[in-house]
Amino acid sequence: MGDTAPPHTGVWAGLVGQQDTIATLQRAVAGHGMTHAWLFTGPPGSGRSNAAIAFAAALQCERGFGCGDCHACRTTLAGSHPDVSITRSETSMLYIKDMRDLVHRSALAPVERRHQVMIIEDADRLGDAVGRTGNTLLKAIEEPTPKTVWLLCAPTTEDVLPTIRSRCRSVSLATPSPEQVARFLVERQGVSESVAAFAARASQGHIGRAKALASDEKFRSRRREVVALPQGLTSLGACLNAAANLVDIAKDETAVLTERSNARDVKDLEALYGDDRRSKASRAYRASLRELQHSQKQREKRRVMDVIDRSLMDIMSVYRDAIVLQTGASGGLVNEEVRGMVADMARRSTPEDNIRRIDAVFAAREQMMEFNTTPLLALEAMMVALRTP
Ligand SMILES: [Zn+2]
Structure with missing residues (x-):
């Protein structure tokens, strides 16, 4: 398979403070320890779904390591790759129907040559779907077609049904340090040092929150109001x-x-x-x-x-x-x-x-x-x- 890229480049560049996870995923992409079902866990905001999407991109990458530049990398990151489906219960109310579609889709051969990647962002909320789709979902995860890869995300492994988590290899994301978050905001978001330092501290390791605080005065002023409440x-x-x-x-x-x-x-x-x-x-x-x-x-x-x-x-x-x-x-x-x-x-x-x-x-x-x-x-x-x- 392809070269390995240094961490913090290509598709991995958007992940903050996750060197260990990146190394594991890069090894898997290169063919060491690859498996057909993965569970990404981590505290809210640690970037579990970003990690899953980066991994999907690296698996589809035309150069084989997640270069970030090829068509496959770019379309995966943008959410438009034909062989990567992302299910979010947040934006999709027809969740059960989605699950049925997903199971059918997972059995299809990929349109392109590489993988059929199924990402489920809220695997902790799958209980209901498993109840209503019966064994088909479990079976699809347990015995997928050869090119299918399931990437499930949840806060902790305990949040996922034991019947599902036992079928997955887990990777846990770390809470990034304020320094790592600040550096990310300065280098990748073009935020000034002082705003980055504030947003990194105030977000306490929640990347999405850090970005919002760094980029939007409305969020900063709301936070100021809330912090002033106790006194x-x-x-x-x-x-x-x-x-x-x-x-x-x-x-x-x-x-x-x-x-x-x-x-x-x-x-x-x-x-x-x-x-x-x-x-x-x-x-x-x-x-x-x-x-x-x-x-x-x-x-x-x-x-x-x-x-x-x-x-x-x-x-x-x-x-x-x-x-x-x-x-x-x-x-x-x-x-x-x-x-x-x-x-x-x-x-x-x-x-x-x-x-x-x-x-x-x-x-x-x-x-x-x-x-x-x-x-x-x-x-x-x-x-x-x-x-x-
Ligand atoms: Zn690529």
């Missing part, structure tokens, strides 16, 4: 207000995106039914529309939760910084730009107070994620627990 929690009224604010910010931020994708979904559905739907008696159409509306609501909820979750990480970082100052721990502050505010908070609390507050933030996340408490209720309880006397 204002001095009365019950302020706590309740802060909770409502956080929910509003999240709804605002997702509204445009949601409207756009909801409209696109309905169009897709109408295209799928064509003239059939004209007879409003079409029961199948109405049933699909109901199912669509249900999954749109789920998606909206999930997006709002993602934004809230990010805000909670930002709030936690303030207490974390206060503890750093209180204990004289080495290592910089995440919120270096508001050191004065953090120092003030550190003076007016003990490390134990701040540990308790961090616990309260985790508890609120758990309430929302595991027990389906509405965000407003969970956040109100949290803000009250964060209150400074």
Whole structure:
């Protein structure tokens, strides 16, 4: 097979702080340890789907190593290679139908000579699909046609059905260091050193978040608002207000995106039914529309939760910084730009107070994620627990 490229060039250039993973994947592309099913795991924002896409490009590369320049590399990275399909549950409401299509497609010979690559970005959400597609999906992953490669992505291996993960070779992505993220932003995004340093610290290893903070003042100003919240929690009224604010910010931020994708979904559905739907008696159409509306609501909820979750990480970082100052721990502050505010908070609390507050933030996340408490209720309880006397 082809040469190996140095890391950080070609299709690998977009991966930040993942030298070990890149080395493993490059060896596989060169024919050592290649297998037909892979599971990419890593914390949110570590770039698991980017890694899967880079790997797919390298597998399809005309020069055999992921040069980044050939037609196969470029179309794979752009999402338009005929033998690479990417499934995201986020953008595709017809997930179950997609899975069936995917299984059929995985059995096809590639259009070009190399591989048929099937990428599933949210393999942690496959449970339902496996339930409804029966064994076909499992079988397709277990015994794919010779040229088919499955690349699944999930936060951790535990998030994936054991029957699926046992069929995969796993690679786990690391959380990149602030230095690695900053260097990436300067070199690849053309961001100034100071903005890059801020975005790298504030994003705490989340690449997508780092890019957003580095490139968009709107995100920076929202983060400033959120980071300023803890110091204002001095009365019950302020706590309740802060909770409502956080929910509003999240709804605002997702509204445009949601409207756009909801409209696109309905169009897709109408295209799928064509003239059939004209007879409003079409029961199948109405049933699909109901199912669509249900999954749109789920998606909206999930997006709002993602934004809230990010805000909670930002709030936690303030207490974390206060503890750093209180204990004289080495290592910089995440919120270096508001050191004065953090120092003030550190003076007016003990490390134990701040540990308790961090616990309260985790508890609120758990309430929302595991027990389906509405965000407003969970956040109100949290803000009250964060209150400074
Ligand atoms: Zn190439």
